[in-house]
Amino acid sequence: MSARVPDARWFGLGAWLGPLLFFAIGPVALLVVRSVSLGGVTLSSLTGEMGAFVNTLVISLGAAGFAFALGAPLSLLLFRTDLPLRGAFAGLFTLPSAIPPFIWGMGWILLASPRAGYLNRVLGEGTLNIYGPVGIAFVEGLSGLPLVLLAGAAALRRVDPALEEAARVCGASPVRALLAATVPLTLPTLLSGAVMVFLMAASAFGVPYILGVSATPPTRVLTTRIYELVLLGGEGSLGRGVVLATGLLLLTPLALWATWALGRSGRVRLSAGKGVSPRLFPLGRARLPVAVAVGAVCALLVLLPLGAVALTSVQRSFGATLTWQSFTLQHWSGVLFEARTLQALGRSLLLAAGAGVLVCAFGLASAVLQRHFRRLGAGLEALAVWPYAVPGTVLAIALLIAFSRDLRFILFNRVAFILALSHTPWLLLVAYAGKYLALGTRNSSEALAQVDPSLAEAARVSGAGPLRAFIDAPLPLLRPALFAAFVLAFLACATEITMSVLLVPAGSQVLGTLLFELQSYADPAAAAVLACAFVALVLLGQGLLVLARRRAVEVR
Secondary structure: OOOHHHHHHHHHHHHHHHHHHHHHHHHHHHHHHHHHHOOOOOHHHHHOOHHHHHHHHHHHHHHHHHHHHHHHHHHHHHHHEOOOOHHHHHHHHOHHHOOOHHHHHHHHHHHHOOOOOHHHHHHOOOOOOOOOHHHHHHHHHHHHHHHHHHHHHHHHHHOOHHHHHHHHHOOOOHHHHHHHHHHHHHHHHHHHHHHHHHHHHHHOOHHHHHHHHOOOOOOOOHHHHHHHHHHHOOOOHHHHHHHHHHHHHHHHHHHHHHHHHHHHOHHHOOOOOOOOOOOOEOOHHHHHHHHHHHHHHHHHHHHHHHHHHHHHHOEOOOOOOOOHHHEOOHHHHHHHOOHHHHHHHHHHHHHHHHHHHHHHHHHHHHHHHHHHOHHHHHHHHHHHHHHHHOOHHHHHHHHHHHOOOOEEEEEOOOEEEEEOOOOOHHHHHHHHHHHOHHHHHHHHHHHHHOOOOHHHHHHHHOOOOHHHHHHHOHHHHHHHHHHHHHHHHHHHHHOOOHHHHHHOOOOOOOHHHHHHHHHHHOOHHHHHHHHHHHHHHHHHHHHHHHHHHHHHHHHO
16 A cells, blocks of 8 residues: 555645646737737837836836825734724725725726716816826725735734844834834835735736726727737737747736845744734823724725726716715616526626536645645745746637637547637536646635644554545535635635636626626616626625635634
8 A cells, every 4th residue: 555655645646736737828829929929029010019118117117106105004903002903904905805806996986986976076077087107006096905914914923022122122112113113023024015006006907907908098008908918909919928928928027026125134024923912102191092983084084986887887887966866776676686687696606616517626736736735835836926927918828729719639549629718618627627626725824733633543453544534624624715716716716707707608797797898888887786796706705705704714
């Protein structure tokens, strides 16, 4: 039996690595190779695309700067002071990470559209204009705010409180001790969060499309330009789209390298000891005014856009005068019970559930393989997590190119298999599962690391086989983590827009493409109804995650 175990492990490694290389990593590599070997694309033909590249950099830098400027002080106020209701504020400010950025863009269009926006009705027509690069950077920065906020929270929890106490002993005031001892140590981590916001903004498609294409003049970024070239362009457009997609892909390793460099810098050596928790900084008389200011910012940035979406969903038409007669529920019944909405809902639920199962299965297999192949553990995890860092637009274009034709496999010159994924929902399922595999891998790896290997060994001693021992001993302890991974992947896939717009077959829709179509080409009130359904779905999923975490704590 001892001679068969290594063979089974290597077989399992091949069974996990083969589909990952074939469906996720291989297409992206093929995209890079094709961009290098294209002969019809000249430098002069790409000169006209420099505007999209510059817009991408400027908007992404603006989004990262906004998220850092707001997230850094908020992290100090919410996690290091005695601010009232800081737990509620923290939950509200992290909400933009759960709700798709496209919905935040919709909310701000309803608020700050130059002619019909709710805020402009109060302040005067044309006072605010959300369209253009500034508006895109603002919405993307708001969506990425939790990345900076949560990074700052993690850093503040790890800073050794003795440093601040030492500064106080040397005569520094509480404010001076906080600024001199704590803030410099958390700064690299905050900057790492800002780098992630930069990458997220550069990869965004939905917000730049609804806020940029309709601007005067239009503001095009790499993702929207790739969409135009691949789906709406003419001869030679595909080649330019491939080159632009490869250029967008290069931003990923640069951003990850910047994050790694910040983490390796000497200024981010945080204590990992078990010392006492730092005392909360007392705000004194400023406690109430600061709480009011934070509440006002929260209401403006988080609650107001969602309220605008909800208000529009019960109006007869967006832009009409607000009277009691203008409110109606006809959009709710008309949209939610429409045939194409029900079809899109069913298709989205099936694809999201299928992707969630694949993410959990392959993520669990990745965690098990990392335990058995310890020398290859870091490499296996990197392979599983890497597709998550690839922009959705790039991954979608790579899959379109790789599976544009049917692939034929012949075994023993007798049996032939045909893999036909182009223009089918299966290609969208592949994209979902590959993109969000990191969720299953991380959750499974962290949960499996906390399971004592002696449990499986005891089952083996009792006569159980390797598979039976794993099912009876570690697997029940991993169920809460796997459930959390399934919910996260399900929500991400059910509300995904970028890859769905590019990969959904003609004549069929999912919820993401339906929301995109309603907002871009139809009635904003009808789109608001679907957006409210998205938010309700996300909130329900977040509630299930809370229950899963509590269950995991009880199991431990």
